[in-house]
Amino acid sequence: MDINLIYFLIFFFPITFCDCKKYYNYTLYRGIPVEAKDLEFFQNLTQVEHVNFWREPGRMFKPVDFVVDPEYKELFLKDANNLGLYITTIIEDVQKAFDTQSVKPYIRRNIESFDWNNYYRLKDIYEWLRDLANTYPAEMKVTTIGRSNENREILAVEITLKGCKMRSKVIVEGGIHAREWISPAFVTYFINEILHAPYSKDEEFKDIAMTYEWYFVPVLNPDGYEYSHTNDRMWRKNRNQLGSVDLNRNFDHAFGTTGVSFRMSSETFCGLSAFSEPESQAMASFVESKSHQLEYYFAFHSYGQYMIMPYANMKMHVENFDDVYKMCLEAKTKIAKRYNTAYTVGTAYDTVGYMTSGVSGCWVKANLRVPYVVTFELRDTGYHGFALPPGKIQPTCLETMDGVISLLKPQTKAYARLEGKYNYDSGAIFILDKIILVFNVLLFIIVRFD
Ligand SMILES: [Zn+2]
Numbered sequence: 001m002d003i004n005l006i007y008f009l010i011f012f013f014p015i016t017f018c019d020c021k022k023y024y025n026y027t028l029y030r031g032i033p034v035e036a037k038d039l040e041f042f043q044n045l046t047q048v049e050h051v052n053f054w055r056e057p058g059r060m061f062k063p064v065d066f067v068v069d070p071e072y073k074e075l076f077l078k079d080a081n082n083l084g085l086y087i088t089t090i091i092e093d094v095q096k097a098f099d100t101q102s103v104k105p106y107i108r109r110n111i112e113s114f115d116w117n118n119y120y121r122l123k124d125i126y127e128w129l130r131d132l133a134n135t136y137p138a139e140m141k142v143t144t145i146g147r148s149n150e151n152r153e154i155l156a157v158e159i160t161l162k163g164c165k166m167r168s169k170v171i172v173e174g175g176i177h178a179r180e181w182i183s184p185a186f187v188t189y190f191i192n193e194i195l196h197a198p199y200s201k202d203e204e205f206k207d208i209a210m211t212y213e214w215y216f217v218p219v220l221n222p223d224g225y226e227y228s229h230t231n232d233r234m235w236r237k238n239r240n241q242l243g244s245v246d247l248n249r250n251f252d253h254a255f256g257t258t259g260v261s262f263r264m265s266s267e268t269f270c271g272l273s274a275f276s277e278p279e280s281q282a283m284a285s286f287v288e289s290k291s292h293q294l295e296y297y298f299a300f301h302s303y304g305q306y307m308i309m310p311y312a313n314m315k316m317h318v319e320n321f322d323d324v325y326k327m328c329l330e331a332k333t334k335i336a337k338r339y340n341t342a343y344t345v346g347t348a349y350d351t352v353g354y355m356t357s358g359v360s361g362c363w364v365k366a367n368l369r370v371p372y373v374v375t376f377e378l379r380d381t382g383y384h385g386f387a388l389p390p391g392k393i394q395p396t397c398l399e400t401m402d403g404v405i406s407l408l409k410p411q412t413k414a415y416a417r418l419e420g421k422y423n424y425d426s427g428a429i430f431i432l433d434k435i436i437l438v439f440n441v442l443l444f445i446i447v448r449f450d
Pocket of ligand 1: 180
């Protein structure tokens with residue numbers, strides 16, 4: 001045996017396969033802040049390293065979900081009790097919940113062996129996509145739009161069905177947050193549905209599939225997604241060795257101003273500048289290259305069952321909010337019809353209860369004047385959270401597709417770019433943004449070098 005290979009096996013095998021963090025006896029709790037002091041308690045908790053937030057604190061009465069490690073549980077419960085906080089246990093042992101999430105290997109050149117009753121590793125998703133493209137070369141193309149920090153490919157899928165009316169474009173983003181496994185699962189389902197639409201008996205769906213040019217990026221954060229399989233199931237950000245970044249805070253829209261952190265260890269670290277990361281850069285260039293007649297941009301996340309509309313950094317409802325809101329309400333009704341799954345519609349502030357910045361969809365809408373931008377937070381509302389069991393994948397896909405079809409119903413009017421220039425980023429707000437940004441960067445430097 002080659003001596004280099006022996007070294008490789010000795011040194012790398014244990015690192016690659018034995019380093020997976022386990023979450024036995026970690027507990028998922030939910031708290032609901034009903035007084036200012038409660039909110040303060042939860043906000044302080046976000047700084048504690050023994051706690052991992054699945055739902056960050058925002059407004060009063062909005063649920064806050066977080067996982068507490070076994071060593072810290074007793075102290076946490078004592079503090080919460082002393083404050084008179086109302087805390088419920090959602091998942092007693094988070095590892096047991098994660099263990100239900102079966103990951104199946106894909107059998108190469110057998111596209112039927114890919115299903116929506118299991119989760120898949122990145123390599124398997126990519127192989128399935130390439131096999132699909134080989135099976136349907138006239139309709140589907142797989143391209144590499146860039147590479148991640150760890151040099152993994154970021155793949156995009158383009159679908160144009162035969163006889164397509166090419167009215168306008170739809171871009172679908174998935175897997176920006178590593179641990180939200182249902183997101184790539186749904187996007188692969190979406191791809192499969194559109195590709196097979198010509199064989200569908202549903203004439204309305206067929207018509208919608210033929211109306212648009214389709215673009216999908218199922219796993220925008222491939223390093224993070226893999227890491228969530230191999231090392232840490234609760235991983236959210238990308239894998240930048242200098243400090244991993246929350247990619248959905250790294251886009252150049254109101255960058256660094258609200259709902260982000262400049263602490264590198266934070267789950268919402270936005271990076272030191274907008275588009276500092278190869279993954280967000282790749283997505284931005286890709287979307288820019290397809291911005292002509294780009295009508296829809298969908299991003300898929302979990303969890304909470306929300307349809308979130310721009311802009312995440314403000315409380316105001318601006319531009320065509322009312323029109324999109326109406327479309328989302330119709331979609332919400334369609335979703336509920338199948339399994340009674342209840343969605344909530346609004347801005348980030350209206351729904352999850354906090355504002356954020358540097359969000360992909362906001363950048364797309366503001367800069368490219370794309371009229372219909374919706375971010376989905378898929379199932380569930382916290383009973384399983386990120387540990388959504390495989391049996392729920394298919395129902396989630398079916399109902400979400402109902403909602404998406406409703407949103408995509410060909411408008412009677414022709415494609416129209418969003419009117420006017422985005423001007424909420426100018427004047428006073430713009431200057432204020434910059435001041436906040438400079439302040440945050442200074443704070444980061446002080447905290448880091450203290
Ligand atoms: Zn997310």
